[in-house]
Amino acid sequence: MKIAVLVSTGRHPVSGATVLSRLEAQAIRLAAGLGEPLGLHAGPEQAVLREALGQGLVRGEHIVVPDGVDPVPALAARLAATKPDLILAGRRGQGGDETGLVPYALAETLDLPLIPDVVAMASDDEAGTLRLDQSLGRGALRRVLVRGPLVVTIHPDAPAPFAYAYGQARRGTIVPLDAAPGTVEGTGPTVEERPYRRRPKLVKGAPTGGSAAERLKAATGEAGTAASGRLLVDPDPDEAAREILAHLRQIGVLAPPTRPSIP
Amino acid sequence: MSRLRRDPRAERAAQQIARSDGASPRPRYDRTQRATGGRPRRDPRAERAGQRVAGGVRPRYEIGQVSRGEGPVLAPRPQAAPEAVAPKILILEAPAFLIAVVPDAAGGRLSAHDRQVLGAARTLAGRDGGVVILAPDACEGIGSAGADRWVRFGDDAAAYDPAARAARLAATLGALAPRHVLFPESLDGGDLARRVAARMGAPLFGNAEVVAATGVIRPARGRRVEQRAMPGLLTTVAPDAVAEYGGPPREARLLDVEAASMAGRTGPILAATRIPADPATVPLTLADFVTAAGNGIRDLDTFRRLVPALRATPGASRVLCDAGLMPRQTQVGASGTVLAATCYFALGISGAPQHLQGVAGCEHVVAVNTDLHAAMIERAGLAIVQDAQTVMEALLRRLAVEADAGEQVA
Ligand SMILES: Cc1cc2nc3c(=O)[nH]c(=O)nc-3n(C[C@H](O)[C@H](O)[C@H](O)COP(=O)(O)OP(=O)(O)OC[C@H]3O[C@@H](n4cnc5c(N)ncnc54)[C@H](O)[C@@H]3O)c2cc1C
Numbered sequence: 124m125k126i127a128v129l130v131s132t133g134r135h136p137v138s139g140a141t142v143l144s145r146l147e148a149q150a151i152r153l154a155a156g157l158g159e160p161l162g163l164h165a166g167p168e169q170a171v172l173r174e175a176l177g178q179g180l181v182r183g184e185h186i187v188v189p190d191g192v193d194p195v196p197a198l199a200a201r202l203a204a205t206k207p208d209l210i211l212a213g214r215r216g217q218g219g220d221e222t223g224l225v226p227y228a229l230a231e232t233l234d235l236p237l238i239p240d241v242v243a244m245a246s247d248d249e250a251g252t253l254r255l256d257q258s259l260g261r262g263a264l265r266r267v268l269v270r271g272p273l274v275v276t277i278h279p280d281a282p283a284p285f286a287y288a289y290g291q292a293r294r295g296t297i298v299p300l301d302a303a304p305g306t307v308e309g310t311g312p313t314v315e316e317r318p319y320r321r322r323p324k325l326v327k328g329a330p331t332g333g334s335a336a337e338r339l340k341a342a343t344g345e346a347g348t349a350a351s352g353r354l355l356v357d358p359d360p361d362e363a364a365r366e367i368l369a370h371l372r373q374i375g376v377l378a379p380p381t382r383p384s385i386p
Numbered sequence: 387m388s389r390l391r392r393d394p395r396a397e398r399a400a401q402q403i404a405r406s407d408g409a410s411p412r413p414r415y416d417r418t419q420r421a422t423g424g425r426p427r428r429d430p431r432a433e434r435a436g437q438r439v440a441g442g443v444r445p446r447y448e449i450g451q452v453s454r455g456e457g458p459v460l461a462p463r464p465q466a467a468p469e470a471v472a473p474k475i476l477i478l479e480a481p482a483f484l485i486a487v488v489p490d491a492a493g494g495r496l497s498a499h500d501r502q503v504l505g506a507a508r509t510l511a512g513r514d515g516g517v518v519i520l521a522p523d524a525c526e527g528i529g530s531a532g533a534d535r536w537v538r539f540g541d542d543a544a545a546y547d548p549a550a551r552a553a554r555l556a557a558t559l560g561a562l563a564p565r566h567v568l569f570p571e572s573l574d575g576g577d578l579a580r581r582v583a584a585r586m587g588a589p590l591f592g593n594a595e596v597v598a599a600t601g602v603i604r605p606a607r608g609r610r611v612e613q614r615a616m617p618g619l620l621t622t623v624a625p626d627a628v629a630e631y632g633g634p635p636r637e638a639r640l641l642d643v644e645a646a647s648m649a650g651r652t653g654p655i656l657a658a659t660r661i662p663a664d665p666a667t668v669p670l671t672l673a674d675f676v677t678a679a680g681n682g683i684r685d686l687d688t689f690r691r692l693v694p695a696l697r698a699t700p701g702a703s704r705v706l707c708d709a710g711l712m713p714r715q716t717q718v719g720a721s722g723t724v725l726a727a728t729c730y731f732a733l734g735i736s737g738a739p740q741h742l743q744g745v746a747g748c749e750h751v752v753a754v755n756t757d758l759h760a761a762m763i764e765r766a767g768l769a770i771v772q773d774a775q776t777v778m779e780a781l782l783r784r785l786a787v788e789a790d791a792g793e794q795v796a
Binding site: 134136139217218219220221222223224227228230231236237238239240252256258259260261262263264265266267268269270271273313314315316317318319320322324325352353354355356357358360361363364365366367368370371374375376377378380 | 502546548549572573576577580581583584585590592593595596605606607608609610611612613614615626627628629653654655656657658659660661662663664668669672673674675696697698728729731749750752754758763766767768769770771772773776777779780781783784785788791792
């Protein structure tokens, strides 16, 4: 199976140094379970691709695209030429604009389906189909059976990346490619940039325009359900059990009793 | 409400007695009358007279009563309870423009994040604009969350075909022609927004933390910079960044929008099944329902049987983890795990501040403790002062009876 992993220039969250983003390292690990992952990077530098080789890529292709130019046309042209069965990308970039739009733009240009937020992959019995586990948050998954070729984005809950291997990074090959002519300057909406300012956190449950005392009450959990709480002093244990179960069911964390319990 | 600031100079000037000709040149003040504002001066004599109960030879005083007026205390008039007035529904007849909101509405219910997005849409709409929500049929409370109009946009949750959903949404948005479209930046909402953006070729402003008509702001480059732009067509709103709508309920009138149906074409997705999280193995940070034991639990075997019976994730206080009775990764609290659960069920936990910090984010708390004055009892929405051992056994008995009944029904 031919697998292409899209590699982007990430920035380390603390130091700001150029690193491979963790999601892409996780993508390489998932791809290694299915076949030989090939890296594809569009940008001015190839340092990230070298690091990705150390994380388990077999070979890297580097499309030289100047800084500030939209990489999607160059990537799409290369992917249309090589026709991989599976294209992997992180769900968001790291350290760039972090819009998460590149995989979607690629899928739209190449007319491929896209499955987002995948944490596990396996090939199915039928040839050309894949079984993907998609994160739904809170540990829940959706198992999707899908026929390739397709674009897949990786969720942070996927297995941790391989350890970095220096020898592998040295031995791996990087093929430089020239961008197809005709790539145009990326023209996004006009945005104004300034240093990030942290904003006050929204206190859940506090009334809008409430006083500081009300916000404190909401923050310490004294408002809401706790304020209107029920107190049973020395009830009969069976009575207490009935109350607890009814309360849990009313909240919706416990299944109703009529349903046969799941073994 | 802040008190008016006092201006002593002005007060003095107001008290000055107007000088008639020939009087002494010294300014004179009338200190008996207080300046406007401020507390009225107490008059203890009048208060005492006001406390006197009418009738009787011997003077009797009602000392609990403090009234400033003179004259005997009257029997208190029974006060009529304030009538519960149903809040008036705001109706917007002809909105100047529309702001569309596409909520996740998982399970037909608006999440807190969805309501925040509606709040953001309401601030964008202002007085003349209308907020239109694209929600499935079963959504309730969309009016009070701030929606003026409602377009039925649902699909059966069983079939997973995000591409077709995005195509239908793009068609519906084409028919509605809203000025802005807002999505929650959640797993599903963010995905849908990006699909629609790619499909319509419109720029997307993702993960906005500030939404206002004068500009939207999002973090970028690992929160080193923030990007500001005028609100465009498509925006996703970050969770817990924007306040919910707090005004009077709105109409949520049903709009009929015909969008071209996309049925027929089968996508590349052959099957999709939902695998619910296994509460026994899910990490504590992700768990939805946590049942925790504290130092008040002697018989941990019963507790270990109760947890799977409730389909909960096990937790513990630090005392049990330190004693080696529960694994360290189950510890809830400041030095353990901070929960994001919907419900926390505390058995025999006193509720030390370090422990309560871990529970602060839980919406519902149920506590069983023998001590009426435990902090956990105070925090709980349902508090039971009883021996946890007997309550656990009663719970297990009841669950077993219900399971039996369920098997007979099935
Ligand atoms: C720096 C620091 C960090 C800490 N971090 C944490 C942390 O992360 N998490 C944490 O949990 N603690 C933490 N602690 C410890 C914390 O201060 C408390 O000591 C601990 O939470 C108490 O645990 P407990 O409620 O289980 O025990 P106790 O305080 O002993 O409470 C036991 C409770 O059970 C009740 N009880 C007794 N018998 C029964 C019965 N038969 N039925 C029902 N109820 C009964 C009692 O009335 C009592 O309220 C920390 C402490 C420090 C100093």
